[in-house]
Amino acid sequence: MKQNIYDHPEFFHQYQKLRQASYNFNNLLEQPALKSLLPNLTDLQILDIGCGMGEFAYYCIENNARHVTAIDVSKNMLAIAQREHAHQNIDYYLQAIEDFHVAPNSFDCITSSLSLHYIQDFRAVIRNIASMLRPGSLFIFSVEHPIVTARKTMEDNWIYDSSGRRSHYAMDHYHDEGIRERTWFVDGVVKYHRSMSTIINTLIAYDLTIEKMLEPLPDSEAIPKLPSLEKEHRRPSFLLIRARK
Template identity: 30%
Template sequence: MSHKGFNAYNQEQFFTNYFKRRERSDSPNNAIEGPMIFEMLGDITGNSILDLGCGDGSFGKDLIQNGATEYIGVEGSEKMVEAAKANLKTLNGKVIMDTMESYPYPDKAYDIVTSRFAIHYVSDINQLFDSIHNSLKDNGKFIFSVQHPLTTSSFLSKQSGEKRENWIVDNYFLDGEREEPWIDHIVVKFHRTIEQYFTALRDNGFTILELREGNPKRQHFSSEEEFKRRQRIPVVLAFACEKSK
């Protein structure tokens, strides 16, 4: 059975095993993507932030503790929403159970919109980017990460196991659904090229300020072996964008 979007996270075993993997010190979330996103955000003091696909709210907790005055997380998984509310219960943060596709985006409401490793679950990024653009204040920022297209083009190399030593890149220019074997389940993601992300952002009124591919830094890894392995292929693609005037 395959799962689309947030549905996989409502499976008890998947939910538990996902956090075991994510909480590893050398996981891509902690050693690559997390430090990079915070670098791209910079000073967030006084900002209102909308976080799409907020997961367990731990990112929101960090944002509030680093100076954000308003945090709204949008999450479709019931189990993730429950975890996020627990993480944010003593802080000035709010979690809404909804999908990023159907969330009713208010006009010019946020200084920053973020999304971490979630937009690759969305089939129509043009509609999403248009909604995000409208919800940002003038000169507002949109900062997000997705699984790198070199790794979503094909999952054939996963037949050798989760900890791959080689990666097959195939059908790169054929965008659309991909079924990834992940944590003993099949999860549907949407593959698109770097160019397609760039074009969709530009066509929906964004100026691209920064494009990052998650170049690993040794200080973020406890294992020299894992650091060297992560230098072989990018696993993260991230953009920092500004709402064009």
């Protein structure tokens, strides 16, 4: 089993509380941006990598996708997905993308929401994804922005002035790619930093054409719901890419 912090009891408890909040960064910022990149889903065969609790897979079926193959490494996540977002046209699998293999040209669209920054061998995963896509089909994904993952501490990298207001965001070690370890609910959460050029050039190397990139900003209705989103105007949290084979 690949890295699986989501089955750590304390981490999962705290993560559930975060996601169950009425307003969070996922539902106000990342998910609207991801969905804006989707094609018409009618009759499409979809692979959802890091499907979590199954909300997005179910959204695809609600929007007329033919079938969703949804994979995740977390038993906790999949238990909720199968209980709360079950559907006859969704198949959930306890599977890491590094170990997931199907016949070439199997999917019309492959999606991944905030999972690829947990992957050590990005190049191998992109090679596998490109193989599974049918010609002309789409790969749509989000990751933590390289500006966020760059600094090796990966803690609160805002610098504050003497009155406690944010002065600026500190970024360092941008081209020193590789493992980053941080405390997020628990110690020892491992992610991987890659530069923007590495991400883009890896996609290009496997014949994936970049169609659109997003560094999403909150809309005018989101900030009153979650005031901490205001800092997105100074430093992006997420990078989203739509690429076509």
